Amino acid sequence: MRWSAPRLPSRSTVSKVLMDGNSAIAEAAIRAGLRCYFGYPITPQNELTEYMAMHLGRKKGCTFLQAESEVAAINMVYGASLVGARAMTSSSSPGISLKQEGISYLAACELPAVIVNMQRGGPGLGSIAAAQSDYFQATRGGGHGDYRTIVLGPSSVQELADMTMRAFDLADKYKIPVMILGDGVLGQMKEPVEFKREAPEITPTREGTLQGAGGGASRIVKTFTSNPSELEEINWSLFRRYQLIKKNETTWDTYMTDDARLVVVAYGIAARIARGAIKSLRAKGLKVGLFRPVTLWPFPDEPLRELVKNVRQLLVFEMNMGQMIEDVQLALAGKGEVSFYGRPGGVIPAPDEVGRVMSRLYYQKGLK
Amino acid sequence: MKLIYTRPESLKKAAFHYCPGCGHSVAHRLVCEVIDEMELRGRTIGIPPPGCSVFAYNYFDVDMAESAHGRGAAVATGIKRACPGIIVFTYQGDGDLAGIGTAETIHAANRGENITTIFINNAVYGMTGGQMAPTTLSGMKTTTTPYGRDPATEGRPMRMSEMLAPLEGVAYIERVAISSPANIRKAKKAIARAFRMQIDNRGFSMVEILSPCPTNWKMTPVQSWKWVEEEMTRVFPPGVYKDVTEPENAG
Numbered sequence: 176m177r178w179s180a181p182r183l184p185s186r187s188t189v190s191k192v193l194m195d196g197n198s199a200i201a202e203a204a205i206r207a208g209l210r211c212y213f214g215y216p217i218t219p220q221n222e223l224t225e226y227m228a229m230h231l232g233r234k235k236g237c238t239f240l241q242a243e244s245e246v247a248a249i250n251m252v253y254g255a256s257l258v259g260a261r262a263m264t265s266s267s268s269p270g271i272s273l274k275q276e277g278i279s280y281l282a283a284c285e286l287p288a289v290i291v292n293m294q295r296g297g298p299g300l301g302s303i304a305a306a307q308s309d310y311f312q313a314t315r316g317g318g319h320g321d322y323r324t325i326v327l328g329p330s331s332v333q334e335l336a337d338m339t340m341r342a343f344d345l346a347d348k349y350k351i352p353v354m355i356l357g358d359g360v361l362g363q364m365k366e367p368v369e370f371k372r373e374a375p376e377i378t379p380t381r382e383g384t385l386q387g388a389g390g391g392a393s394r395i396v397k398t399f400t401s402n403p404s405e406l407e408e409i410n411w412s413l414f415r416r417y418q419l420i421k422k423n424e425t426t427w428d429t430y431m432t433d434d435a436r437l438v439v440v441a442y443g444i445a446a447r448i449a450r451g452a453i454k455s456l457r458a459k460g461l462k463v464g465l466f467r468p469v470t471l472w473p474f475p476d477e478p479l480r481e482l483v484k485n486v487r488q489l490l491v492f493e494m495n496m497g498q499m500i501e502d503v504q505l506a507l508a509g510k511g512e513v514s515f516y517g518r519p520g521g522v523i524p525a526p527d528e529v530g531r532v533m534s535r536l537y538y539q540k541g542l543k
Numbered sequence: 544m545k546l547i548y549t550r551p552e553s554l555k556k557a558a559f560h561y562c563p564g565c566g567h568s569v570a571h572r573l574v575c576e577v578i579d580e581m582e583l584r585g586r587t588i589g590i591p592p593p594g595c596s597v598f599a600y601n602y603f604d605v606d607m608a609e610s611a612h613g614r615g616a617a618v619a620t621g622i623k624r625a626c627p628g629i630i631v632f633t634y635q636g637d638g639d640l641a642g643i644g645t646a647e648t649i650h651a652a653n654r655g656e657n658i659t660t661i662f663i664n665n666a667v668y669g670m671t672g673g674q675m676a677p678t679t680l681s682g683m684k685t686t687t688t689p690y691g692r693d694p695a696t697e698g699r700p701m702r703m704s705e706m707l708a709p710l711e712g713v714a715y716i717e718r719v720a721i722s723s724p725a726n727i728r729k730a731k732k733a734i735a736r737a738f739r740m741q742i743d744n745r746g747f748s749m750v751e752i753l754s755p756c757p758t759n760w761k762m763t764p765v766q767s768w769k770w771v772e773e774e775m776t777r778v779f780p781p782g783v784y785k786d787v788t789e790p791e792n793a794g
């Protein structure tokens with residue numbers, strides 16, 4: 176599905192408010208019917224946790240809880256999801272590492288949940304500046320076992336809000352954990368945002384989860400088995416669902432690719448930076464464009480293959496040492512020519528810098 | 544004819560996989576009897592751990608969900624916060640609760656989460672083959688303390704009931720022993736009391752059950768029950784450690 180890219184809202188519309196990305200996620204989640212939020216402080220996502228403390232904690236039937244650790248927080252999400260509540264947690268890179276155990280259990284037990292990762296520089300304690308170094312972890316499952324999570328890569332505050340709402344719907348629809356993979360810049364920058372849903376009067380409770388057996392048969396939520404073929408069947412059934420998600424939910428966006436001779440492939444804040452560079456290069460007559468994966472898993476490989484039928488030169492730009500480039504190369508299977516530019520560690524390049532890389536490549540490859 | 548003994552309704556008609564003489568099967572039965580007698584079956588969710596009791600969901604006829612190792616108290620917190628009307632209990636071993644899950648347990652207790660924990664202390668990691676647990680007695684031989692637990696390098700047995708009782712969120716803690724019919728009756732009373740605390744919204748409740756593991760202790764069932772009575776209770780004295788409904792125990 177092609178993402179209808181939300182344009183930056185104009186100031187004249189009253190329904191728009193100026194908000195930082197972290198708070199926008201929190202507000203969008205509440206409007207999407209969030210009932211339980213469990214978090215643990217870590218920069219650069221604290222505004223999200225604090226917004227929840229202020230606005231979710233006092234809502235009737237809702238819970239805000241500052242957990243003792245990220246491990247506890249994700250397991251609380253698991254508990255709340257078990258009984259049908261829309262539940263979420265948020266963190267940044269080091270904290271997301273700790274949540275992986277719980278994410279694996281959520282995936283295994285087919286429980287919906289929304290997890291926000293406002294990435295910062297790594298490895299280790301790294302830095303608190305924005306980075307994209309958790310792409311591998313996010314798109315490969317992240318924890319132990321053979322599973323996937325849906326991963327969304329927003330690139331504006333408006334998209335953070337829209338995708339948060341979409342994340343809850345996807346999580347419920349496919350009974351799967353959904354990760355919003357943002358970064359420190361997106362989380363902390365302020366932009367006008369419009370919330371496309373009102374807060375629900377009564378927050379929804381899902382059917383089909385544990386509620387106590389009532390007068391009927393008891394139910395079990397588990398994966399553990401001493402019979403490998405039983406677990407194999409669980410893996411197959413997850414896999415079939417993943418195929419369905421690939422078919423239905425793959426989302427991407429393009430910018431000025433129609434006549435482009437060089438296309439940048441970037442997601443999230445990096446795509447935003449690349450867009451700025453493309454604008455100025457276009458003004459100088461360079462035919463450059465942007466291909467932006469919006470779902471990072473499932474990765475939009477089919478549309479990328481379509482793209483290289485017309486454009487031979489691709490430049491993958493990431494704020495890391497090259498992670499998404501592996502998905503690009505896998506998708507293209509040798510077609511086209513793929514170059515890479517990356518800034519790891521929390522360094523945020525300006526559009527000019529990316530523009531210089533693009534124009535150098537443009538001339539080197541004889542595109543002018 | 545007066546019926547004095549039958550299978551509790553909340554206990555499935557399945558044969559236990561536990562070793563002969565194991566305390567888990569007795570503890571399961573007691574919890575099920577309490578659930579029946581308090582008429583809680585329809586609104587209870589149980590959280591079994593990885594451990595010998597991982598298959599507890601095959602025996603308890605109530606809604607059950609598996610938990611990651613040690614995270615029972617966090618999972619129960621999520622359930623209870625989302626659905627306060629549900630009665631939630633975790634069923635945890637000593638490796639689970641006193642080892643990997645210490646943080647989750649202490650903080651759930653401190654927040655006064657209105658949940659009930661059935662804590663099986665058998666002084667070893669049963670399922671993984673009898674390694675040292677935080678509760679292993681000093682000098683006790685396990686597969687990872689082949690020369691006996693040395694307090695100088697491995698610490699002394701951790702007493703969870705004593706540790707948790709002073710926390711203000713805790714409503715009720717009692718330690719009981721599966722070592723004789725009289726003590727088993729006491730254990731059942733304690734379990735019922737713990738669930739009562741939860742029903743009355745009083746906060747965190749836990750029953751620590753000293754429980755024989757003949758297999759890993761390399762004893763016969765009879766020897767192991769005797770060992771609980773004579774050795775374990777010296778390090779882990781049974782008794783009520785907290786009861787907020789009794790003024791002198793309110794802490």
Ligand SMILES: Cc1ncc(C[n+]2csc(CCOP(=O)(O)OP(=O)(O)O)c2C)c(N)n1
Pocket residue numbers: 593594595596612635636637638639640663665667668669670671676
């Ligand atoms: C994260 C993780 N680490 C280790 C294990 C392996 N493991 C399974 S059960 C268990 C401990 C069992 O001991 P205990 O909690 O005392 O219960 P028991 O088997 O004695 O009833 C361990 C270490 C695991 N399942 N998950």
Ligand code: SF4
Pocket residue numbers: 560561562564565566567595665669670755756757758759
């Ligand atoms: S190993 Fe020990 S705890 Fe496990 S079932 Fe056997 S006796 Fe029970």
